[in-house]
Each structure stands twice: as C-alpha cells, then as structure tokens.
C-alpha cells in the first residue's frame with residue numbers, strides 16, 4: 001500500500017523487504033520452490049513500493065525547496081515594499097513606484113501578485129490569485145520620478 005511520500009513509508013517498505021530476506025536466510029536457503037517464488041515476489045513488490053515512495057518523497061522535497069525560494073524572495077522584498085492606497089509597491093529610495101501588488105496576497109501569504117485591470121472596466125483592478133477587487137483609483141500605476149524603469 002503506497003504512502004504519502006514520507007521517510008516512514010520508505011522505511012516500512014524496505015523493512016518488509018529485509019524481513020523477507022531474513023526469512024530466506026533463516027531457512028538456510030532451503031525452501032520449497034513455490035514458497036521461495038512467493039517470497040521473492042513479495043520482496044520485489046516491496047522494493048518497487050520503496051522506489052515509488054522515494055519518488056513521492058522527492059516531490060515533497062522539491063515542493064518545499066520551491067516554497068523556501070519563494071519565502072526567501074518575500075523576505076528580500078519585505079524591506080523594499082511599501083503600502084500605498086490599497087496596494088503594495090516596490091520602492092526606489094523609499095518612494096513607491098510601478099504596478100501595485102495585491103495587499104491581501106502579500107499580507108496573508110507573502111505572495112507578490114500584480115493587480116490586473118478588470119476586462120471592460122477602468123475602475124476596477126482584480127487579483128488573479130485571490131480574486132479580490134480593488135478600486136483602480138486606490139491602486140494606480142506610479143511613475144518612478146527621476147528614474148527610468
């Protein structure tokens with residue numbers, strides 16, 4: 001039975017394979033051919049299961065690595081973001097500029113999501129992630145004065 005990609009799941013499958021190996025050894029390699037065949041099939045299945053568990057575990061590790069990279073980026077940006085109106089903006093010399101980020105996604109999940117203008121509306125901006133809507137007048141595009149961005 002496959003697990004969810006944890007070290008315990010991998011160890012359970014490998015321990016099972018080891019137990020089968022012990023049984024064969026304890027019988028001093030003298031076994032009924034049918035029984036030996038059954039045990040080897042169980043061991044092969046346990047090894048296959050271990051491989052699958054390891055593959056799941058790798059997926060779990062990769063997802064955590066991606067989350068760590070995202071959180072590190074959020075940490076780097078944290079000091080350089082400033083709230084203005086209803087959005088967050090990157091700053092140059094302490095002055096906010098550019099396109100606004102969703103304040104909900106930033107404050108709730110440390111996610112930087114640019115707000116999009118809602119189709120057929122100049123007055124409403126929408127976050128593509130959390131779907132919160134913002135007044136465009138409270139989340140304007142800000143020119144970076146004196147800089148070319």
Ligand SMILES: [Zn+2]
Pocket residue numbers: 102103104105106113127128129130131132
């Ligand atoms: Zn959002």
